[in-house]
Amino acid sequence: MLMKKRTRINVLLAEQPIGETVVVKGWVKSFRNNQFISLNDGSCFDSLQIVVDRDDVEEKILKQITPGAALGVKGKLIESRGKGQSVEIDAEDVIVYGPANPETYPLQPKKHSKEFLREIAHLRFRTNTFGAIFRIRHAISYAIHQFFNEQKFYYLHTPIITASDAEGAGEMFRVTTLDLDNTPKTEDGKIDFKKDFFERETHLTVSGQLEAELGALALGQVYTFGPTFRAENSNTSRHLAEFWMVEPEVAFADLEENMDLAEKMLKYIITYTLVNCSQDLQFLNDQLEKEESQKPKNERSAMSLLDRLQFCVDYDFARITYTEAIDILKKSKPNKKKKFNYIIEEWGADLQSEHERYLVEKHFKKPVILYDYPKNIKAFYMKVNEDGKTVRAMDILFPGIGEIIGGSQREENIDILLDRMKEMNIPEEELYWYLDIRKYGSCPHSGYGLGFERMVQFVTGMGNIRDVIPFPRTPGNAAF
RNA sequence: GCCUCAGUAGCUCAGCUGGUUAGAGCGGCGGACUGUUAAUCCGUAGGUCAUAGGUUCGAGCCCUAUCUGAGGCGCCA
Numbered sequence: 001m002l003m004k005k006r007t008r009i010n011v012l013l014a015e016q017p018i019g020e021t022v023v024v025k026g027w028v029k030s031f032r033n034n035q036f037i038s039l040n041d042g043s044c045f046d047s048l049q050i051v052v053d054r055d056d057v058e059e060k061i062l063k064q065i066t067p068g069a070a071l072g073v074k075g076k077l078i079e080s081r082g083k084g085q086s087v088e089i090d091a092e093d094v095i096v097y098g099p100a101n102p103e104t105y106p107l108q109p110k111k112h113s114k115e116f117l118r119e120i121a122h123l124r125f126r127t128n129t130f131g132a133i134f135r136i137r138h139a140i141s142y143a144i145h146q147f148f149n150e151q152k153f154y155y156l157h158t159p160i161i162t163a164s165d166a167e168g169a170g171e172m173f174r175v176t177t178l179d180l181d182n183t184p185k186t187e188d189g190k191i192d193f194k195k196d197f198f199e200r201e202t203h204l205t206v207s208g209q210l211e212a213e214l215g216a217l218a219l220g221q222v223y224t225f226g227p228t229f230r231a232e233n234s235n236t237s238r239h240l241a242e243f244w245m246v247e248p249e250v251a252f253a254d255l256e257e258n259m260d261l262a263e264k265m266l267k268y269i270i271t272y273t274l275v276n277c278s279q280d281l282q283f284l285n286d287q288l289e290k291e292e293s294q295k296p297k298n299e300r301s302a303m304s305l306l307d308r309l310q311f312c313v314d315y316d317f318a319r320i321t322y323t324e325a326i327d328i329l330k331k332s333k334p335n336k337k338k339k340f341n342y343i344i345e346e347w348g349a350d351l352q353s354e355h356e357r358y359l360v361e362k363h364f365k366k367p368v369i370l371y372d373y374p375k376n377i378k379a380f381y382m383k384v385n386e387d388g389k390t391v392r393a394m395d396i397l398f399p400g401i402g403e404i405i406g407g408s409q410r411e412e413n414i415d416i417l418l419d420r421m422k423e424m425n426i427p428e429e430e431l432y433w434y435l436d437i438r439k440y441g442s443c444p445h446s447g448y449g450l451g452f453e454r455m456v457q458f459v460t461g462m463g464n465i466r467d468v469i470p471f472p473r474t475p476g477n478a479a480f
Numbered sequence: 481g482c483c484u485c486a487g488u489a490g491c492u493c494a495g496c497u498g499g500u501u502a503g504a505g506c507g508g509c510g511g512a513c514u515g516u517u518a519a520u521c522c523g524u525a526g527g528u529c530a531u532a533g534g535u536u537c538g539a540g541c542c543c544u545a546u547c548u549g550a551g552g553c554g555c556c557a
Contacts, residue, residue, distance in 0.1 A: 032519045401557095
């Protein structure tokens with residue numbers, strides 16, 4: 001039996017062509033009463049109810065309709081006789097494309113823990129929660145491209161394999177084709193990278209920023225959106241070894257314009273998902289409410305997921321300097337009562353995540369942009385302020401996530417930049433290409449990096465970053 | 481990398497102060513059921529208590545090490 005021209009379930013539910021004979025294909029969520037199949041094809045959160053008459057369908061086929069099985073169904077779309085759904089299909093033909101052995105299929109029609117599903121990440125797409133998360137992840141990705149396109153930015157593909165070891169953004173993964181059991185050596189006994197594929201040491205990128213700066217100082221405004229790799233042994237709910245980062249870079253923009261762009265982008269993304277992912281978000285919202293209701297009252301969050309998202313869109317982010325933040329923290333209760341693990345005593349201290357969390361979740365109760373940090377706790381390329389002590393850096397802090405964006409105005413004065421590089425032991429020779437844009441037609445420019453998965457975490461309300469990327473890469477984990 | 485907590489059936493968990501044969505719900509298997517909504521009902525199988533040592537007359541429970549997972553910290557996005 002041939003079944004062509006399948007209609008996606010989201011289209012059927014939106015258009016509801018009652019009385020038409022249609023073909024749908026998808027995977028069984030549940031089969032109730034030997035009569036009602038709940039079929040999901042991934043096109044939307046909702047499943048479609050298929051009604052089979054067990055006298056019309058062979059026993060052999062009926063036996064194969066179990067959770068996870070792939071089916072094709074042909075039948076007439078009718079108004080549902082039951083409650084719970086508006087339309088259903090009165091099945092005429094059912095094909096089983098691929099059965100799913102119920103003795104071994106790990107997904108049951110019940111709630112599973114996210115930790116368990118992470119162990120079977122290749123199958124977790126089939127669940128309600130992860131279906132919703134990955135549809136939303138797509139929408140956020142699309143919204144980012146749409147935002148920058150509307151703002152007249154160019155999407156720049158920066159390299160994934162890089163030679164420079166000087167970006168200072170963390171430990172790097174090595175890229176090599178050398179035989180590790182028999183590496184060629186130079187005369188003084190070191191590994192001879194001249195014999196390697198690129199005839200030099202290479203690594204996976206930790207940031208596309210330096211390359212993006214080169215693009216921005218010709219194309220005006222560009223953004224990158226690609227995979228980024230950090231070989232840090234980070235074991236937290238906010239870090240991945242392989243993650244995606246969005247890095248806009250704008251010529252002639254100062255730090256204020258940089259902050260404006262970042263805030264506008266974040267609000268655009270959230271608004272886009274509220275409009276286009278309402279059903280998936282509603283489901284995640286309700287799931288989180290249920291989880292919250294299990295917690296003791298003082299640990300529950302004040303706002304629901306949907307309220308938090310709407311709040312972010314409706315109100316301006318708080319903007320304060322590092323210096324103002326230190327004042328607030330010094331006067332704060334947890335600092336006076338020594339509740340912080342790191343007590344803030346003087347200007348210049350690096351802020352710990354407990355401090356950032358206090359500012360965002362207790363003091364301002366909304367996203368916070370911190371700027372003008374002490375220069376000695378920030379990267380070499382950030383523009384030094386006139387006070388000589390601070391740099392034009394900014395971090396955007398979100399509730400529950402911490403730093404979601406880190407950015408700065410870049411130092412465009414080559415003499416100051418060279419001094420900074422000497423101070424911080426950054427080798428000049430390796431970055432000659434980066435310095436060249438300061439030699440020829442240098443200009444003020446700014447940019448930032450958005451942690452894409454952290455954004456998806458915020459929008460979906462997921463506590464662990466491993467649950468918002470299809471195949472998480474973390475220390476000790478790269479199985480599939 | 482550091483600190484804390486956890487690991488009992490396929491999944492989620494209970495298991496008292498160390499004491500006889502290890503418990504439930506869901507799932508599986510067999511059956512019933514034509515308006516169900518994580519369907520329901522009847523019956524049934526299923527365990528190297530993470531692994532390796534140790535203490536004890538006796539260990540799921542106590543101790544040590546290892547592995548795995550979670551939460552927190554650092555690094556950062």
